[in-house]
Amino acid sequence: MIKLEQVGYVYMQGGPFEKTALNNVSLTINRGEFIGLIGHTGSGKSTLIQMLNGLLKPTSGKIFIDGKELNSKDTDMRQIRFDVGLVMQYPEYQLFEETVAKDIAFGPTNMGLSPEEIEERVKFAANMVGLKPALLDKSPFDLSGGQKRRVAIAGVLAMEPKVLILDEPTAGLDPAGRDEILFKIKDMHERMDMTVILVSHSMEDIAKLADRILVMNQGEVAMFDRTDAVFRRGEELTRMGLNVPQITRITDSLRKQGVPIREGIYTVEDALNELAPLLRQEGARLC
């Protein structure tokens, strides 16, 4: 679905403030995959996602979306932007229309769809993110922070992108708001057969959702592997200024001290299943 061949990006190339943001990135993401993208601030992850829908052009290398090469003469970049939906950080600041429905309709209207089709898509997208129909006629500025964010996500969904990229979609939300958005994203991924790239600082969130994790460090791909395999490399992640979930730190530490517990545990449920038998033996002895 997405293929990068030796992609590089240099900001202000040739100028005195020249800065390499991405260096020689090659990778392939398959259709329908759920990718977690992590890396500390300045690792190149934002540059990378902005390239995927053509907001930035690579200064070297090639990017293919669904077999089409980005920024080549034969590719309709407008279509690419409809195919690759990008939900930026704090997307609620980009709401501007009089009503929620009009705001969600902005993308599909630009696609030149019929009014019936647009209405259909607005309803579908609103439902998908869990916005009640009664909210559609309200001003987006009268909604709560979590609701506004869902409106912004619905606006991108209404274009029915093949790839959905979300940059920190839960930043600033409380735990309940966060879980709700993450659940909706997972639900969309499964029901709409979308390829999803989720950028997050929260290892706990990524651990819950991603099939594979892409770790960026200093403009390069540091790791790109299955979730459990990535969290097995906790020490390397720590050296890159990243965390592993607390539960992984606990199970890693136990194993180092001789407790027979497997590697690559990254959810509380997994840890519970591993540890419960070890402790229950004790209970049996005490009885």
Place this chain on the structure above:
Amino acid sequence: MHTDIITISQLCFQYHNEETGLDIPVLQGIDLTVKKGEFLAVLGHNGSGKSTLAKHLNAILTPTSGKVLVEGIDTADEKRLYDIRQRVGMVFQNPDNQMVANIVEEDVAFAPENLGVPRDEIRKRVDAALESVGMTKFKQHAPHMLSGGQKQRIAIAGVLAMQPDILVLDEPTAMLDPSGRKEIMQAIKRLNREQGMTVVLITHYMDEAVQADRVVVIDHGTIRMEGTPQAVFPKVKELKGLGLDTPQATELIYLLNQKGANLNPEILDSETCVAELLRNIEINR
């Protein structure tokens, strides 16, 4: 940590919705005292009323009924507004909204300048404030070139330059990345421990509340839980019911105990969690 510095009694606040003509209650009978030198975390989900409570601490809002006393001064007394604002410094979520000058030290000097503090004194206060948040070497920098965590530390320094007795922070890390969040928490803890600053931290991040002396959990404008982090966070089910999290370490111990283990539930971090598990696994080796 013996004298009460803030006393809140039966605080109710409601606002009037013009459209529906109804009064919406936000705070419904809050009783709370903050001790001098204490680090208090107020935890609650969005819409719980925690920010409204924070705004009562320096008279941005005043009670519909009930009383808020700051060092004995009634916040509803308009004549004492400056006294209250000088005693209680507020830091908000978005550092960009709190910057007023183009140079870091000028930004920090903004409040004392407006208070008419003499020039030499301003210099001293600005230097001390920047030192307290570890930003001295950035004093000649432009704020917009700094990271989010650095900007927020400048915002804290700007408040410190007023020499408040109490620092109230309303979700100061919500817009920061993990390293920025760490910077702010370190700065807050240092101010509290080394300078005895009374700190009220409004947050929905449990990993921040865990670091406080005491936690108050707010829901629907009432206090639902209160105590040390060790006492509050093991109540996993109750917290989840209020839309809040517990540390994974605490949750793991809680779930193991649900399955019949007999572990100390008052565990918040990975080190004590590992030690507690080892103690109980080793017995049967």
